[in-house]
Amino acid sequence: MLAYLIRRLFAAAVMLVVIIMVVFGIFFLVPKWAGVDVALSFVGKQADPAAVEGVRQKLGLGDPIYAQVWEFFKGIFAGRTYVGGGDTVHCAAPCFGYSFRSEQAVWPVLTDRFPVTLGLALGAAALWLILGVAAGVLSALKRGSLWDRSAMVVALSGVSLPIYFTGLLSLAIFSYGLGWIDGEYVPLEDSFSGWLGGMILPWITLAFLYAAMYARITRATMLEILGEDYIRTARAKGLKEQVVIGKHAMRSTMTPILTMLGMDLGALIGGAILTETTFSLPGLGQAVLNGIKNQDLPIILGVTLITSVAVLIANLVVDVLYAVIDPRVRLA
Numbered sequence: 001m002l003a004y005l006i007r008r009l010f011a012a013a014v015m016l017v018v019i020i021m022v023v024f025g026i027f028f029l030v031p032k033w034a035g036v037d038v039a040l041s042f043v044g045k046q047a048d049p050a051a052v053e054g055v056r057q058k059l060g061l062g063d064p065i066y067a068q069v070w071e072f073f074k075g076i077f078a079g080r081t082y083v084g085g086g087d088t089v090h091c092a093a094p095c096f097g098y099s100f101r102s103e104q105a106v107w108p109v110l111t112d113r114f115p116v117t118l119g120l121a122l123g124a125a126a127l128w129l130i131l132g133v134a135a136g137v138l139s140a141l142k143r144g145s146l147w148d149r150s151a152m153v154v155a156l157s158g159v160s161l162p163i164y165f166t167g168l169l170s171l172a173i174f175s176y177g178l179g180w181i182d183g184e185y186v187p188l189e190d191s192f193s194g195w196l197g198g199m200i201l202p203w204i205t206l207a208f209l210y211a212a213m214y215a216r217i218t219r220a221t222m223l224e225i226l227g228e229d230y231i232r233t234a235r236a237k238g239l240k241e242q243v244v245i246g247k248h249a250m251r252s253t254m255t256p257i258l259t260m261l262g263m264d265l266g267a268l269i270g271g272a273i274l275t276e277t278t279f280s281l282p283g284l285g286q287a288v289l290n291g292i293k294n295q296d297l298p299i300i301l302g303v304t305l306i307t308s309v310a311v312l313i314a315n316l317v318v319d320v321l322y323a324v325i326d327p328r329v330r331l332a
Contacts, residue, residue, distance in 0.1 A: 008320065019309070
């Protein structure tokens with residue numbers, strides 16, 4: 001197990017370096033090769049030439065490509081100082097860049113918003129795992145029953161309806177109509193009950209979408225596994241049905257579910273843009289939208305890196321859980 005974990009950590013570290021280089025290339029090298037002035041995108045098209053030249057000097061866009069890549073990579077782990085244009089700006093590690101529109105480093109902006117998105121992702125994930133997997137297992141065990149048909153109709157509705165529709169509908173019913181839930185976000189440090197009240201509807205909205213997908217994949221996987229020879233052997237040995245389902249069938253069913261969870265959770269931590277926009281949550285999704293509107297390239301770059309790292313970490317955790325659930329993975 002230890003050797004397997006070391007291999008996965010080494011692979012994750014290599015992939016992290018590759019991600020950083022690819023992201024740098026997308027945001028800095030590709031526009032340069034396409035003839036786009038990156039400095040101009042920082043300050044806006046109406047800026048005077050002196051401001052554009054000042055940003056170009058600060059970012060070191062006139063340096064050789066290898067020097068730019070090294071400064072960008074080093075800044076994440078050791079900080080970076082932007083010099084030129086009449087002033088000096090220091091960006092402490094981890095330096096994901098410096099926004100010349102908001103006049104502040106990107107990392108503090110993202111860390112202020114990250115807890116909101118993390119709370120949204122983890123809360124919704126807990127709901128959709130419990131509800132989706134339970135519904136899928138029951139549908140597989142009661143195949144063709146009224147419960148099975150009803151659950152799959154609800155699941156189909158959840159997959160088909162977009163988040164902004166179900167989000168606005170839940171706000172209209174539970175917040176504006178019935179008045180059961182306030183629906184306004186309150187920081188956790190201000191009030192736990194207020195924070196919980198503001199997160200319930202976003203959790204339910206996201207969980208409804210993802211629980212529907214998890215219910216369908218769980219049902220399909222469980223039906224396939226229940227027809228395997230080792231399940232029939234377990235039943236022939238006289239094992240209780242709870243043991244057959246809970247210990248043998250569920251263990252194999254969890255493999256595709258964990259795969260989906262790693263991808264979905266990593267993407268959500270990177271910013272659930274539609275959900276955060278619908279419920280006015282000040283998370284990473286809102287930061288991306290504001291960065292796009294303001295052409296704030298460092299903010300977009302920072303969220304892109306966080307999203308990539310979140311997916312990488314989530315998949316690393318999933319790989320470890322694979323080895324726990326199925327020992328054969330350790331020998332692969």
